[in-house]
Amino acid sequence: MGRRLSICNSIDDCDLAILANESSRMTVADGRSFIEEGEPANDFFVVTGGRVKLFTLLPDGRRQITGFAEGGDFLGLAASTSYAFGAEALGGATLCRFPHAGMQRLTERFPSLEHRLREEASRELALMQARMTLLGRKTARERVATFLIERCSHLDRPDPSHTIELDLPMPRTDIADYLGLTIETVSRILSAFKKEKLINIRSITHIKLLDPERISMIAEGME
Amino acid sequence: MGRRLSICNSIDDCDLAILANESSRMTVADGRSFIEEGEPANDFFVVTGGRVKLFTLLPDGRRQITGFAEGGDFLGLAASTSYAFGAEALGGATLCRFPHAGMQRLTERFPSLEHRLREEASRELALMQARMTLLGRKTARERVATFLIERCSHLDRPDPSHTIELDLPMPRTDIADYLGLTIETVSRILSAFKKEKLINIRSITHIKLLDPERISMIAEGME
DNA sequence: CCATCACCTTGACCTGAATCAAGTCTGGTA
DNA sequence: TACCAGACTTGATTCAGGTCAAGGTGATGG
Numbered sequence: 001m002g003r004r005l006s007i008c009n010s011i012d013d014c015d016l017a018i019l020a021n022e023s024s025r026m027t028v029a030d031g032r033s034f035i036e037e038g039e040p041a042n043d044f045f046v047v048t049g050g051r052v053k054l055f056t057l058l059p060d061g062r063r064q065i066t067g068f069a070e071g072g073d074f075l076g077l078a079a080s081t082s083y084a085f086g087a088e089a090l091g092g093a094t095l096c097r098f099p100h101a102g103m104q105r106l107t108e109r110f111p112s113l114e115h116r117l118r119e120e121a122s123r124e125l126a127l128m129q130a131r132m133t134l135l136g137r138k139t140a141r142e143r144v145a146t147f148l149i150e151r152c153s154h155l156d157r158p159d160p161s162h163t164i165e166l167d168l169p170m171p172r173t174d175i176a177d178y179l180g181l182t183i184e185t186v187s188r189i190l191s192a193f194k195k196e197k198l199i200n201i202r203s204i205t206h207i208k209l210l211d212p213e214r215i216s217m218i219a220e221g222m223e
Numbered sequence: 224m225g226r227r228l229s230i231c232n233s234i235d236d237c238d239l240a241i242l243a244n245e246s247s248r249m250t251v252a253d254g255r256s257f258i259e260e261g262e263p264a265n266d267f268f269v270v271t272g273g274r275v276k277l278f279t280l281l282p283d284g285r286r287q288i289t290g291f292a293e294g295g296d297f298l299g300l301a302a303s304t305s306y307a308f309g310a311e312a313l314g315g316a317t318l319c320r321f322p323h324a325g326m327q328r329l330t331e332r333f334p335s336l337e338h339r340l341r342e343e344a345s346r347e348l349a350l351m352q353a354r355m356t357l358l359g360r361k362t363a364r365e366r367v368a369t370f371l372i373e374r375c376s377h378l379d380r381p382d383p384s385h386t387i388e389l390d391l392p393m394p395r396t397d398i399a400d401y402l403g404l405t406i407e408t409v410s411r412i413l414s415a416f417k418k419e420k421l422i423n424i425r426s427i428t429h430i431k432l433l434d435p436e437r438i439s440m441i442a443e444g445m446e
Numbered sequence: 447c448c449a450t451c452a453c454c455t456t457g458a459c460c461t462g463a464a465t466c467a468a469g470t471c472t473g474g475t476a
Numbered sequence: 477t478a479c480c481a482g483a484c485t486t487g488a489t490t491c492a493g494g495t496c497a498a499g500g501t502g503a504t505g506g
Contacts, residue, residue, distance in 0.1 A: 056352055056353065056355070056356045058356065058360060058361070058443065058444045059443055059444060059445050060444050060445070062360040062361075062444065063360070064355055064356040064359040064360045066352050066355050066356075077341075077344070077345050077348055078345060078348035078349045078351075078352050079345065079349060080342075080345060080346060080349060084348070084349035084352040084353065085352050107338070111334055111337070114334070114337045114338055114341060115330070115337055117341050118300075118337060118340050118341040118344060119303075121300070121341055121344035121345060121348060122300050122301060122302065122303060122344060123303060124348055125300055125301035125307070125344060125347055125348060125351065126301045126302065126303060126307035128301075128348065128351040128352075128355065129279055129289050129301050129307040129308050129351075130279065130307065131355060132279070132287055132289050132351065132354060132355060132358055133279045133281065133287040133289075135355055135358035135359040135403065136287040136358040136400075136402075136403030137281060137285040137286070137287045137403060138281070138285075177359075179359075180358065180359030180360060220281065220282055221281045221282060221283050221285065222282050222283070
């Protein structure tokens with residue numbers, strides 16, 4: 001997710017008035033949820049600011065975070081009649097909401113938009129494929145390493161130097177639920193990485209990768 | 224996957240000649256692979272007969288099976304420039320191959336096809352969401368139960384009676400790699416289910432669900 | 447009709463990550 | 477400056493599932 005063309009770009013002669021007509025802006029406060037898993041799916045969303053987490057729940061409360069979304073990301077493709085996931089703001093977010101009906105009017109007027117949506121879905125599918133491998137086959141160390149590397153690709157300016165400064169805007173609980181681990185395990189492994197001089201933990205949210213190369217290797221199970 | 228409309232149905236005045244022009248049939252023998260992960264993605268595929276497994280690999284050979292596909296299923300959406308997965312026949316399969324260029328000609332002529340592809344991708348996304356929860360948060364028992372229930376939905380005639388006969392066309396190794404377990408664990412849990420009178424194991428590939436209701440409960444972690 | 451081989455099951459044991467249980471750190475409040 | 481609450485870390489212990497190691501089973505061929 002992140003840093004790629006917004007859906008507007010697929011509308012060559014992008015008539016922004018029409019686009020605005022079919023959508024409405026909304027603001028979601030930290031921790032507030034705006035998509036309920038299983039509810040009828042009536043809207044698409046585009047994240048315009050802040051961050052959002054997507055998740056599914058088991059009846060007893062176990063949670064799997066299936067993705068984080070930020071500015072420019074598209075939400076709601078993983079839904080037929082009802083949403084296959086819940087979504088909730090992570091530190092406050094602003095969204096653009098597109099009712100399905102309106103989106104359909106848009107795709108009729110701008111056929112390339114439909115193609116754009118498919119591309120978006122494909123990209124998401126490819127990511128999920130990798131995430132299934134992470135959840136099904138990687139060790140805890142590999143998962144955390146993968147997570148760190150993944151976060152790097154969300155940076156605006158991929159630092160040219162050898163060390164990379166990372167901001168982890170989500171609490172450990174979310175990282176754990178994203179990686180299929182417990183918070184304790186995530187914490188322990190970050191501590192271990194620190195002891196191994198792979199990272200510096202400047203604060204809870206701010207981490208510096210001292211050896212991104214090596215962390216990538218660990219992420220792929222090739223350490 | 225399975226038992227839903229083929230892409231042809233989105234072509235209202237379906238000109239089969241045109242469709243045939245843009246595609247080629249192929250046969251893949253048992254165990255032969257026809258998509259290599261990471262290779263440039265030039266084709267879409269539709270499974271017309273037999274079965275296929277999709278998977279990703281880690282460098283050391285660990286494998287995650289990300290899905291099984293059968294008649295009518297569409298392959299290749301989870302790809303941008305290169306395939307995000309490998310694919311291999313499971314007991315022999317026949318496929319229809321659509322080069323991207325040809326597919327593009329088709330979507331130009333039949334715009335609703337593009338929509339159909341997006342729907343297909345959405346459906347797949349929703350399935351993957353559930354599978355991530357399985358891999359990240361479910362116990363081995365829950366995974367195997369989920370697998371059995373999932374297989375039911377692939378049956379032609381969902382048996383009206385209370386017990387359901389299932390055919391598992393894939394070896395234990397594939398089930399294990401699909402569920403993120405080992406073959407031993409899969410085997411043990413099937414034996415446990417048998418001992419608990421939840422299933423009968425008539426042969427390696429043929430299983431009878433004696434209490435589908437209860438198995439569903441286990442699958443959702445509510446036993 | 448037996449041998450073989452591939453696949454599956456079962457058992458014994460081990461281990462990575464979960465669970466349970468203290469601490470510690472941080473930032474907000476008074 | 478001290479207090480508090482919530483989030484994080486760390487340690488001790490447990491346990492689900494993995495690993496290692498025999499057996500079983502059933503389809504194929506000699």
